[in-house]
Amino acid sequence: MNGWRGQALHVNLTTGSLQRQQLPTDLLTACIGGRGLGVRLLRDFIHLSTDAPDLPLIFAAGPLTGTFVPASDRIAVVSRSPLTGTVFDCSAGGRFARDLKAAGLDALIITGVSPQPVWLQLSGMSASLLPATKLWGSDVPTTLSNLAGHGSVATIGPAGENGVLYAGILFGQGNAAGRGGLGTIMGAKQLKVISVQGDQATAIADPSRLQKANRDILRLFRASPPLFGEFGLQAFGTATFVDLMAQRRMTPTNNFRATFSPTSHHYSGPALRHALRPTNGGCNGCPIACKQFSHSGEPLPEYHTLSHFGALNQIDDLLALLQASAGCYRLGLDPVSAAATLATAAEISGNPVLPAQLAPQLKAISQRKSEGELQALGARRLADALCRPETAMTVKSLELPAFDPRGAYGLALAYCTSGRGGCHTRGNPISHEILRRPVPTDRFSFTGKARMLCIAENAIAAIDSLAVCRYALFGASLEEYADALSAVTGHEYNVGALAGIGERIVLTERSYNQGNGFTCADDQLPERFFTSAGSSDDTMTIPALDRERFFAERRTYYHLRGLTDNGTFATPPVDLLP
C-alpha cells in the first residue's frame, strides 16, 4: 500500500489487549488520515461522556507522513473534549507521526482505563504496556528525559493526571496537542506516556511526480512573506504576530476589555531576538521551522501564550512570561486556556495577577488546590461558579485565542462556527483578513465572509486530514497538496475532491455536536464584543460588532452548510463519512 499503512493499533487499557486491525482502503481514501480518520473512528463513541472508559483517544497520522512532503509530519489527536463537550482534534508537530508510521501504523486507538499508571511502548511491530507508577507525578521534561532513547514520546504532566480540564498532551521540543483537555482524557485512562519507534519507510507510488509536487510547494513557501519573509514565521516564529496585532489594534487586552496594549513590544519578536538570541527549528523535516528555542534548547513561547499571559493579564515582564510558558509546558497545561482563565479570575476579583504569582498559580491549577481547584475547570465554569458568566471570553467553553474578533469580522464568525469551540484555526480568516493570503479581504466587513469561511473550513479540514501543518496554506494550497497526495498514494485527488472530503468532515463534526445537544445558541460570541468598542486611535476605529450583521452572516453560513436557521440538520444526516 502506498502512503498509508492500512493498519491501526487498538489498545484496550482495561483488559490490556493490544490488537492490530486493518483499516479498509475505502475508509482511508475517503477520510485520508489525521483529523478525518480520527473523527470517523470516533463515530460509534461520540455519544459517550468524557469520563466514560470506552471513550477513545485517537492518534492519527496522514498518508504524506514520512514522505518528505513539506510540513506533512503532523499527528492528529482526536476525542471528545472534557472542556467543551464537543468533538475535538488537535494537530501536533514533532516526530511522533513519522515514528508511528514507521512502526507500521496509521492510527492508534486507545480505550479503557488501566488499573494503574502505564506506559504504552511501541517498537516496530511489537507493542507492550509497561508500569509507569514511577513516572506518575513527574513533570513533562522529567518524563521526556527518562524516556530518552525510546523514540518519540507523547506524555502528560501533573495537570493531565489531576484532571485539569485543559491539560494537554506534550511531544517534546515544545510540540503539543495543547487545547481542549485531551491530556485529561489520557490521564483519566491512567496512561502516562506513549513511546513509539520503527524503521519502515512510507511507500510512494510515483516518486518523480512527488518530486515535482514538492518543488512546487517549496517554491510557493519561498514566495510567501508570512512563511519565509524577513518577518515571517521562519525568522521570528509566531511571536511575529505580537507587533502585527498591536498595529491592527486587535490584541486582546485586560480580558478582552481593550484591544491594544501599549507595552506589548516588550515581548515582541524583535524583543525576544534581542534578549535571547534564539535559534529556530521545527517539526521533523519541516522547512518552515517556526519554533524558537533558547540557547539551552528550551522551547520559547508561541504568540498566543505571550499575548495572553502578557496583554490579557496586563503583564509585560518578559522573564515572567517566559517562566509562565515554561511552567505550562512543565505541568502539561494549555497556556492559552490557563492565561485566559487567570484573566477571567482577575476581572472577577478585581485583582490582576502579578508576575511573581504566575508560577505558583499555575502549580496550584495543575494540582487543583486552593484557588486552582476552580480555575482548573476553565474560564466558563469559573465565571459561572462565581456568578459572573459575562466575564468568560469563551465560545462553547473554549477560551478564545489572542486575536480580538472586533478587528476581523470573518474571525468573529469563525470563532462561532468552529466545531471545537472558540478557535481561529478551523477557518483561519486571519490568513486573508490580516496576512493578505491568498488575497486580501476587508477585515471590517461581514459581506461574503460566510462563504469564504465555508471554503476555508473545508480546505483546512482536508489539510488537517493530510496531517499537514496549517501554516502551509500561507504559501501553498490544496492544489499543490492534491498533486503530492496523488503522487504518494497513487489515488487521483484534486482540489474539488479534497474540499469535498473536508466538507464531509466539517459536517460530520457538526452532526456529532448536534447529537450531544449543541445548537445555534452555542455558536455565539460573548456579549462584550457586541456592546463594547475596542481600542481605537487617530488612524483606526475599532467599533463593537454589529449584532444584526453578525447574525445575518451566521444565517448565511447555516444556509450554505445546508442547515436550518437553528444551525442544525433538518433531518439527521446519514453517515457523511463511509
Place this chain on the structure above:
Amino acid sequence: MKRQIAYYHDKLLRDGSATDDRLALLVQDDGIISRGPDDLCRLGQSILEALGSSALVLARPPLGLDTWLLYGAGSASALIPPDSETRTFLHDIPLLRRDELIADPVATMVARLGQRKGILVEGIGLIAVGPLTVEQAYVNYSSLFHALFVKTLHDLLQRSCGPQEKALLCAVRNWTLPLTTSGLQFRNETALQGRDAIWQEMTRVGRYTVEQRLVDSFFGNISCRDQAEIHISQTAASLDALEGCIDPVPFNNSTTCGITASSELLTHRRIYEQTDARTILHGHPKFAVVLSMHCTTTDCGIDDCWRDCPQVRDCLGTPIVAGEVGAGGLADKVVPVMANNGAAIVYGHGVFTTGRSDFAEAFMRLQQIEQACRDDYFRRVSANC
C-alpha cells in the same frame, strides 16, 4: 457585489486582457450575480454552483490568442508557461478542446478547474476561478493572460514567420499601447519628504505603471526610502489601488509589522543598503520578460535557467540575471548588478529600476527598457519573416 463586478469588468477591458463582447464575471454569495453575455453567464453559473467558489471570470483573450495557442499545442493536455513568476503560481494551464466537451461540458470543465486556477477552453477562452473573492478570480485571469501572452511572443521569436504569424504580430503591435510620459507628474526630491507625501506619490506612480501596462494583475511592487524606513507596497496589493496598502518597514527591524510587505522586500532592502537608490519600481513589462528568456546557448547543461543560470546576460544595455522570487535568492543576484546600472531584468520575471532622488527616474527607466525591448522584439521577429 455588483459594484465589485463592475470594477473588475472595467479593469479587464482597460488592461486589454479580455474582449468586450465575450467577457463574463460571476460572484456567488447566498446567490449568484453575473454580468456578461447570456450564454457565458449560464455556463459560468453552472460551473460556479458545482465548484462552490466565490467568483469566476470567463473571457475570450484578445488577438485570438486562445485559438493560436490551442492550435500550436498539438495534442498536449496543458501549456507550461516559461516565465518564472506565473509558473510558480499556475504550474501549468490545462487545455480543453471541443471534442472533449461533447458528453458533459460543465462536468469536464469543473474537473479541470478542480486541478488548477484556470483553464483554456476551445471556443470560450480563459476561465479563472476565485475561490474566495472576485479579486482573486481577476488576479488568476490576469496571470493566465500574462503567461499566455508572454509564451506566444516567446514562441514567435524562435521560429520563422508565415502569413498567420505576420497577422498575429501585426495585431500585437496594434494592441500594445504607446508608452508615454505625457501628462504624468512626479514629485521632486524636495517634495518627496514625510510619510504622507511618500505614500501619495507611491500611490500615484503605482497607478501609472498599471495604466501603461507595465504590470499585470497585482504583480509588481514599489518602494521609497526615507531616513529610517522603507515604505513598500504590501503583498498582493494592486499597484493601481495602493491606498491603505503600504507598509513602513524600519531598517533596524524593530517591529515585525512588515510581515505583510511585498515578497520582494528583501531585494528592495538590499538595493537600498548597497546603492544610492531612493526609490524602486518593479514591474513585469511583457516584452522585457520575453527577451529575458531568449537565449541561444544550448550546451550549458542548465535546465532551470530562470533560477540557476549563473551568467549576467545583457539586454540592450540592461543586465539580465536569474533568480527565484521571494526568499529564493533573487536579492543576491539582482543587487550586485543594480549598483552600476540602476536597473536589472530578472529572467522570465520582470524589471527592477531605481531612482536616486525621486520616482521620475525609476519610472522613466522602466518605461525606456520596455520600449527598447519592444522595438528590439519587433525588429527580431521581422527579421524572421
